[in-house]
Amino acid sequence: DGGITQSPKYLFRKEGQNVTLSCEQNLNHDAMYWYRQDPGQGLRLIYYSQIVNDFQKGDIAEGYSVSREKKESFPLTVTSAQKNPTAFYLCASSIRSQPQHFGDGTRLSIL
Amino acid sequence: AQKVTQAQTEISVVEKEDVTLDCVYETRDTTYYLFWYKQPPSGELVFLIRRNSFDEQNEISGRYSWNFQKSTSSFNFTITASQVVDSAVYFCALSEAGYSTLTFGKGTMLLVSP
Numbered sequence: 001d002g003g004i005t006q007s008p009k010y011l012f013r014k015e016g017q018n019v020t021l022s023c024e025q026n027l028n029h030d031a032m033y034w035y036r037q038d039p040g041q042g043l044r045l046i047y048y049s050q051i052v053n054d055f056q057k058g059d060i061a062e063g064y065s066v067s068r069e070k071k072e073s074f075p076l077t078v079t080s081a082q083k084n085p086t087a088f089y090l091c092a093s094s095i096r097s098q099p100q101h102f103g104d105g106t107r108l109s110i111l
Numbered sequence: 112a113q114k115v116t117q118a119q120t121e122i123s124v125v126e127k128e129d130v131t132l133d134c135v136y137e138t139r140d141t142t143y144y145l146f147w148y149k150q151p152p153s154g155e156l157v158f159l160i161r162r163n164s165f166d167e168q169n170e171i172s173g174r175y176s177w178n179f180q181k182s183t184s185s186f187n188f189t190i191t192a193s194q195v196v197d198s199a200v201y202f203c204a205l206s207e208a209g210y211s212t213l214t215f216g217k218g219t220m221l222l223v224s225p
Contacts, residue, residue, distance in 0.1 A: 031211050033211075033212065033213075035215075040120070040217060040218075041217060042117075042202060042215040042216055042217040042218050043156075043202065043213075043215040044215075045212055045213070048211070048212055050211065058212065088154065090154075090155075090156065092156075094211050096211075097144070097206075097208070097211060099146060099158045099161050100158070100211070100213060101158070102148075102155055102156040102157075103155065104153070104154055104155045105154040105155065107154075
């Protein structure tokens with residue numbers, strides 16, 4: 001089945017630790033996105049990439065980093081600089097101007 | 112700058128009632144796309160519909176219908192004869208033509224009771 005796989009489903013971060021969220025897609029989509037969802041806040045764009053080896057900051061990029069070395073993969077690192085990382089993280093992909101397809105999300109919590 | 116407003120934070124209805132979810136948007140572009148997504152308790156976002164700014168025809172898909180009115184910058188979503196399985200958070204979103212990023216509203220939580 002084609003789709004987007006996010007892992008892990010749940011993740012815990014200790015103080016001062018960087019953690020990486022995985023996002024893989026086998027839809028052959030060019031563009032990939034990371035969103036953060038907080039209760040009552042909707043989804044906010046962290047980073048996006050429209051082509052391999054290129055990515056742009058979204059509205060809330062501070063404290064996060066990404067890479068796009070392969071078309072099918074767009075990992076998100078939550079660095080220690082992100083002081084409030086507890087949230088639900090959603091990865092999406094799309095091709096041209098078609099609707100974005102979303103993964104099942106990763107829930108990140110602070111230990 | 113783009114903005115999407117979903118003024119209804121939470122709506123509760125009884126099964127078989129009709130319910131309308133409101134969405135108001137702001138954009139300076141003349142060409143743009145509007146979307147509705149459903150987020151069930153499991154968390155993934157499910158795409159429901161996309162409309163472009165040049166197509167103001169209302170759309171019906173089974174029990175779902177959408178009313179797009181450029182004059183009031185609204186793109187409202189109606190569920191007819193609601194069912195318990197419709198319980199979810201519904202997001203309205205906007206993207207400008209030529210860009211693929213989405214601006215989301217804060218969502219409306221719909222609770223349908225038996």
